[in-house]
Amino acid sequence: LYLNTENTNSLPNSILKSNVDRDKIKTGIAHIGLSNFHRAHQAYYMHELIEQHQELNFGICGIDLLESDRKIYNILKDQDGLYTLITKKANGTIDYKIISSIIEYFYGPENPLAAIERLARPDIKIISLTIAEDGYHLNETTGEFNLTHPQVKEDSLSKFNPKTVFGYLTQIFNLRKERGLPGCTILSCDNIQANGDTVKKSFFNYVEKTTPSLLPWLQENTSFPNSMVDRITTVTSAKDIELFKDTYNIYDQWPVVSEPFSKWIIEDNFISGKPDWEKVDIQFVKDIEPFENAKLRILNAGHSILGILGTLNGYKYVHEVANDEDFIFFLEHYIKTEVIPSLQNTEQQNLKAYKKEVIDRFKNPHINDSLSRICKESSSKIPIFVFPTLLKQLSNQESIAHATFVMAAWCKYYDGVDDYGKTFDITDNLSNQLIRTAALSQQNPQLFLENNSLFKDLVHHDRFKERFEYYLSKLRSLSIKEGLVLMNTGKL
Ligand code: NAD
Known part of the structure; x- marks a missing residue:
């Protein structure tokens, strides 16, 4: 049996403990880059908050921007956004949990305008990112935003078919501004120094160059908290997939594998509100x-x-x-x-x-x-x-x-x-x-x-x-x- 909503009925409660009607969950977060890490970390925390505390306003809409992300996009669509988090303890015990917090998904290369329209809607209060070091287009040696990067240059010329995160964000916020809608928080979850400050600086640099008239609106209507993310998440192996299938007779095409430890500390700087993340042990501080x-x-x-x-x-x-x-x-x-x-x-x-x-x-x-x-x-x-x-x-x-x-x-x-x-x-x-x-x-x-x-x-x-x-x-x-x-x- 393939993993999807219908077929999960056969799974034991310990793996699929759900107290919540999934249809009642509304989207409040858009996440760009449905990486293994995102699925083991932020999507896991959101799942816990939904399941344990009935938080129904911050389901996740996932967006992928790279050609190489087609596989994960198709799999999540096939599996109704469900996937298995495999937690491996040092003593050899393995825990399985079906994560169900990702409720919508868009694929930029297929239909960029659909993704832009979705993220321009005001129900999205947070746009979070795991786009690896690569996605920030920083100069490899100076660490500054690289306006001459070929993809960045391409995006600044052809605005309506963006390839980079900055191209997308510009279009999203342009629409929000034109339509008199509120802005939102942009939350980087990548391992880069001062990740919030870095994404802000790069994005504002890009906007200054391409759409300067948007900048004053962005300064008023967006925020960029820095965050510290910590959970070792490895590449999923064929063996991990097989073991789950053999044990539960359900085929998850792409589970994620992680350690039990998890930590997330964030600066409390959310312009349009945030989930009650404290309830699942996420820490908020003034200075990260x-x-x-x-x-x-x-x-x-x-x-x-x-x-x-x-x-x-x-x-x-x-x-x-x-x-x-x-x-x-x-x-x-x-x-x-x-x-x-x-x-x-x-x-x-x-x-x-x-x-x-x-x-x-x-x-x-x-x-x-x-x-x-x-x-x-x-x-x-x-x-x-x-x-x-x-x-x-x-x-x-x-x-x-x-x-x-x-x-x-x-x-x-x-x-x-x-x-x-x-x-x-x-x-x-x-x-x-x-x-x-x-x-x-x-x-x-x-x-x-x-x-x-x-x-x-x-x-x-x-x-x-x-x-x-x-x-x-x-x-x-x-x-x-x-x-x-x-x-x-x-x-x-
Ligand atoms: P992964 O290969 O599963 O994910 C990489 C993600 O980055 C993909 O979703 C891809 O779409 C996106 N991406 C890469 N280049 C991009 C670009 N140019 N534009 C837009 N998106 C782009 O890797 P992963 O192990 O899940 O790690 C993802 C990120 O998470 C890391 O770069 C790191 O900053 C952070 N992180 C990872 C871990 C971990 O243990 N794996 C721990 C802490 C933080």
Whole structure:
């Protein structure tokens, strides 16, 4: 049986506990980018709020904008928006839950005007986004909005057939303004620094260039809260699909797989109201920055570090690296001696406990999170996750040993070969350039750091440059594991 409303009758209550008549749920949120993460995080929270607290005004309308999203769009249509959230605990227990908060779906490439019309309607109070780093069209090196990006340029010329989020948003708000309708909140749920501020700056930049007359209205009628999102959500495997089918005799074409942990902290800045998210443990704060920095520099940096070091050692999954004492000892020391001391305004958080929790989450052997997912686009991740720690430690005249060792390993990563001589794929917008400078660094290690717009202020710190050269020269003759053992015993 295929998963859809009709066929769910055969499922046990524990998986499909529903106290609510789905027809009574009204749409209040439009979400662009029906990513795995969105389905495991925001759509899950909304499901809980609907089911446990009968919140009927904030069902989700999903919109996808990419050609590559056709599959998920068709599946959600087939399945009446239903899908299974598979939660894998560290002890091996697996929980299944059918999530039913996505009640409408639109597919931009097929009918952009239908999606625009839908989002222009005033019942949509929040437009949320998970569009990955890519969807923000930030310049890969400066981090600023890239008005010369080919898709952005195309959208600014042909306004009624947009491809980018900014093209869509402009049309949506144009209609709202013309029709005298209210604005709404735009809520980014991506792992980018100051995600609300970033999307606001990029969007306003785009509007200034393409439709300047809309800008004053937008300034009055939209808000952009920053948010911190946290739940490890992996790529769904064929095995996950099979196991659910074999256990319950229902075929879900695309369930999502996640860990039990979940967190969402948001700045309370919603211009048209919001669901009572507090009831499902979503936290609201005035200033997200300390929480965001702790998460980016401990969890996301930790992930990237295990990704890069582990790949060099031939590992394939996060839990393999996290259960290797040499790797985890190094990461714990990095967090303890370089990250935590350099974080500011952390009174409201117990960072020692957070470090332990993050490391335990990495060790969960049932999540099967691939290092290739973690290492994808690391040139847009490392500058956000690791550079701020390095710069703060440099300005405080404190230790930079672990962070700099990671930078040297990151250079070696672009050789594309692990310590056993096996090649691995590198998926990165800057891969051509970084593979070339990593090769040049064999002669002169400083050449890897030559890109001023990527490495920015780091290139002005001689202490960092000397240390980088030292570690890179060591790693040219040592394996990553040998290097870590020496680091962990204070011999490097
Ligand atoms: P995914 O591949 O399932 O989803 C990527 C989504 O981004 C797709 O819906 C796609 O349509 C959208 N997208 C990509 N490029 C776009 C573009 N140019 N324009 C519009 N939409 C675009 O990946 P995922 O693992 O679900 O992660 C999605 C995002 O969620 C990440 O980029 C990250 O910022 C955030 N996130 C993920 C996790 C996680 O553990 N997976 C945790 C926290 C935050």
